[in-house]
Amino acid sequence: MMTDRDVRATRNQERSLAAFLKHKAEFDALLAELQQASADHFGADPETVLWGEAAWLADATAKLKDIADQHFRRGEYST
Numbered sequence: 001m002m003t004d005r006d007v008r009a010t011r012n013q014e015r016s017l018a019a020f021l022k023h024k025a026e027f028d029a030l031l032a033e034l035q036q037a038s039a040d041h042f043g044a045d046p047e048t049v050l051w052g053e054a055a056w057l058a059d060a061t062a063k064l065k066d067i068a069d070q071h072f073r074r075g076e077y078s079t
Helices: 004-039 051-072
Strands: none
Touching: none
16 A cells, blocks of 8 residues: 555656656757757858857857766766
8 A cells, every 4th residue: 555655756756757758858859950950050151151150169069068078977077
């Protein structure tokens, strides 16, 4: 027989999973958008790229690297 505590824990886990899957779907959609944009050079013409585009891409890459480092526990996030 499940106690009230067990029921609450199960309900909490189900809600946590639903929230996780919602965020994962959003994350996956954003990744797909970014992959498509990357395939198109983020709208930049390779023949006329200037420093602004290079700087923007460097900044975006640094943000993605930070996310990867958090997940894989690298750099400042290592344990």
